[in-house]
Amino acid sequence: MHPKSLFSLIFFLVFFANAKAQMITGVWKGRINRQKVELKIIQNGDSLTGTSYYYESARNYRRYSIKGFFDQRNSEVVWWDDQLIEEKNGVLGTPGKQALISHADFNCPGGGKMLLNGKAGTEEKPDKGPVDLSKTDRAVFNDEWDFILDNYLVGGNDPYLIDSVGLIAFQQPVKAPEPAPPVVKKQPAPPVAKAPAKEKPAPQPKPVPAPVIAVAKPPAPVTIGDKFQVRKKVVAKEIPLTGDSIELRFYDNAQIDGDSISLFLNGKLVFEHIGLLGTPYTIRFAIADLEESNELVMVAENLGTIPPNTAYMVAENGGRRYEARLESTEGSSASIRLYKEKASPATASPQP
Numbered sequence: 001m002h003p004k005s006l007f008s009l010i011f012f013l014v015f016f017a018n019a020k021a022q023m024i025t026g027v028w029k030g031r032i033n034r035q036k037v038e039l040k041i042i043q044n045g046d047s048l049t050g051t052s053y054y055y056e057s058a059r060n061y062r063r064y065s066i067k068g069f070f071d072q073r074n075s076e077v078v079w080w081d082d083q084l085i086e087e088k089n090g091v092l093g094t095p096g097k098q099a100l101i102s103h104a105d106f107n108c109p110g111g112g113k114m115l116l117n118g119k120a121g122t123e124e125k126p127d128k129g130p131v132d133l134s135k136t137d138r139a140v141f142n143d144e145w146d147f148i149l150d151n152y153l154v155g156g157n158d159p160y161l162i163d164s165v166g167l168i169a170f171q172q173p174v175k176a177p178e179p180a181p182p183v184v185k186k187q188p189a190p191p192v193a194k195a196p197a198k199e200k201p202a203p204q205p206k207p208v209p210a211p212v213i214a215v216a217k218p219p220a221p222v223t224i225g226d227k228f229q230v231r232k233k234v235v236a237k238e239i240p241l242t243g244d245s246i247e248l249r250f251y252d253n254a255q256i257d258g259d260s261i262s263l264f265l266n267g268k269l270v271f272e273h274i275g276l277l278g279t280p281y282t283i284r285f286a287i288a289d290l291e292e293s294n295e296l297v298m299v300a301e302n303l304g305t306i307p308p309n310t311a312y313m314v315a316e317n318g319g320r321r322y323e324a325r326l327e328s329t330e331g332s333s334a335s336i337r338l339y340k341e342k343a344s345p346a347t348a349s350p351q352p
Contacts, residue, residue, distance in 0.1 A: 024070050024106060025152050027139045032120045033129030035095045040145045043070055044162045045273025047260050048079050053141050054096025062087050062096030069258055069275035075106040085169045104131045144168040163221035224262045228299050233335040236326050240341045241287050242318035249280035253310035253325055260301040266294055276311055294338040300328035
């Protein structure tokens with residue numbers, strides 16, 4: 001091999017291994033609320049998905065699907081047990097009886113070690129017990145997420161692929177029908193005669209066709225574009241535009257519970273996987289790039305742990321400040337009308 005090619009290969013392998021080691025995506029083991037846990041986290045934009053196993057052994061566990069988000073600005077990881085998928089009971093009872101919400105700091109102390117340390121609990125008792133997890137390459141449980149984890153840096157991080165794999169755990173296996181027993185006819189008795197008659201060969205049973213097993217196909221994942229199309233748009237604010245640009249800041253309106261949104265401008269997706277936090281998510285639009293009249297729609301990607309999905313928006317333009325509470329549900333999306341003042345409707349007036 002040419003020395004340059006060998007150097008490039010070594011550089012790629014080192015880079016790949018280092019990138020994989022520094023990701024929140026992976027297998028985490030340790031304890032949550034003093035229970036043994038194996039957690040598989042997959043990052044999908046700003047959101048997290050995957051699965052959690054609360055276990056005593058490989059034959060005694062409860063498994064949940066998880067949802068959450070990762071704030072890379074302060075390395076905060078938040079996830080919660082969303083739906084119970086599987087349960088295998090042991091003699092002394094099965095752990096994981098109560099779904100938990102976990103808050104942890106993502107730490108890399110060095111030496112290839114990665115930690116998640118924080119608190120876990122419920123909405124009533126948010127600090128019920130500690131979170132103490134470390135990243136590992138060895139998993140106790142094998143499931144559908146292993147393919148994504150093994151190929152995350154080489155195409156496995158595709159959002160549509162992640163959404164599709166997330167549906168596999170909820171597909172019920174189709175039982176094959178019992179095969180019908182073969183039909184065997186009785187062999188006729190030989191005729192009675194003085195001279196021995198030539199016996200006819202016994203008829204053979206007709207072959208029974210193998211049963212046809214119907215395999216259920218998983219439904220196509222619902223995209224954020226589908227949600228934008230079918231949900232009703234409810235106008236929450238009208239903002240006149242002046243000057244060169246407008247700045248919009250989005251916060252969680254109440255308790256931070258994992259709300260995530262996407263934004264559509266004039267029917268086109270412009271921002272997605274925005275996790276709503278106590279700190280603002282800021283976007284800016286140049287006025288020259290906007291139409292005379294524009295529609296900005298907030299679509300809920302999820303409803304968090306406390307529906308509906310609500311955001312507090314602050315807009316600043318031309319020295320004026322505007323505020324609005326935006327609400328998005330499974331049936332409706334919040335809409336903001338942005339119009340240039342020279343083309344404003346007669347009924348619209350600037351809001352202080």
